[in-house]
């Protein structure tokens with residue numbers, strides 16, 4: 001589907017795949033323009049700001065959005081504002097303190113741009129794809145525009161499918177259902193369960209001792225496979241933040257005629273993504289980790305396996321024609337085929353707005369700022385007696401803003417509870433839905449029980465130096481107690 005057709009009147013965009021659905025009325029939505037309300041309806045149907053416009057407004061209006069943090073200027077540009085920056089939480093004794101959120105890797109706070117895009121779309125919200133009414137046309141145009149924005153954010157190739165899903169887990173499960181008969185999946189034990197568990201036939205590889213070993217292990221495993229194969233790998237670990245050599249792994253996969261799925265759930269909020277440049281076949285990520293917590297995610301990649309598979313859900317939207325209920329004709333468009341039922345339009349709009357806001361700021365200042373904060377955090381943690389940072393490939397390996405650690409004399413749960421109750425600090429504790437990997441990093445003894453695991457501190461757009469220093473000081477105090 002072309003950019004122009006996405007921006008064109010909604011019924012025309014869908015007409016490519018569904019000629020029978022073409023309505024007679026010509027709506028006043030101009031190709032190449034943001035959808036406009038018809039004359040006389042201007043007050044009721046606001047023009048939707050693109051995510052970038054919303055982000056620019058949020059950044060410029062420092063403090064105007066209640067609870068939004070415009071952030072530290074990065075390279076002269078304001079950061080996209082996140083909601084909840086003025087959240088205060090009770091600590092022991094009933095005092096209120098500003099919340100220090102170190103749980104971005106689980107779910108990031110909402111970007112003001114995402115909230116504004118949703119608020120702008122709501123007054124004209126209506127059915128998508130099948131409605132002839134003007135609000136339906138507008139909502140459909142916004143939904144398809146969101147697909148286009150997410151495609152651009154991921155650096156997808158023109159022919160790639162962009163399927164909106166609920167989250168990364170939904171995206172990996174969708175691809176698992178679309179694998180050609182007999183496909184063997186190769187996956188490292190270091191994966192999040194979302195990328196470890198969906199596969200019917202998987203060869204599991206042990207955690208590699210260094211990045212080159214990951215490439216060699218994948219090479220060996222793929223060499224022994226007959227028939228279709230898929231290599232599944234995370235781009236950035238949700239446990240250690242460490243970046244994986246995805247370009248080299250893609251190269252190896254392709255040398256063996258295999259495909260690669262990259263779990264970008266933790267990469268997408270922290271680094272630019274370019275499917276085409278990295279030569280990846282599929283990527284998956286979640287809106288709620290990307291500052292758009294409205295229940296949408298995406299699977300993006302090659303359309304052929306998706307177009308040939310049974311629909312992920314059987315129902316309206318996926319079906320092209322149903323003469324006999326037991327022999328429906330399914331849409332050949334991979335996006336329609338796997339998005340049966342009414343999609344999460346607002347989730348897609350929010351996700352697109354977040355993608356635009358991050359892209360408009362630019363990754364260079366975002367990464368620089370994160371690296372500064374991460375270095376401060378890791379230096380602070382290194383000064384805490386008895387604290388051990390978890391790492392697969394050593395302290396110098398590049399990573400995103402995620403650190404997991406243990407504290408001698410404390411269980412992870414005790415640390416997390418004390419940080420919350422006494423200091424107003426939110427971290428995650430446990431095994432982070434990556435049980436085999438955390439077990440490998442900790443050893444079985446530390447990980448087997450319900451209280452086992454580690455503490456994870458993850459940072460993002462709302463993190464400040466004060467948050468980092470508060471966390472470090474709190475951990476030093478805790479360490480001194482036992």
Ligand SMILES: Cc1ncc(COP(=O)(O)O)c(C=O)c1O
Pocket residue numbers: 105106167168169170192194195234236237238263265266286288433
């Ligand atoms: C690397 C990674 N992959 C997949 C997921 C699953 O994401 P979701 O819960 O949004 O499906 C997560 C969530 O923590 C993750 O960190």
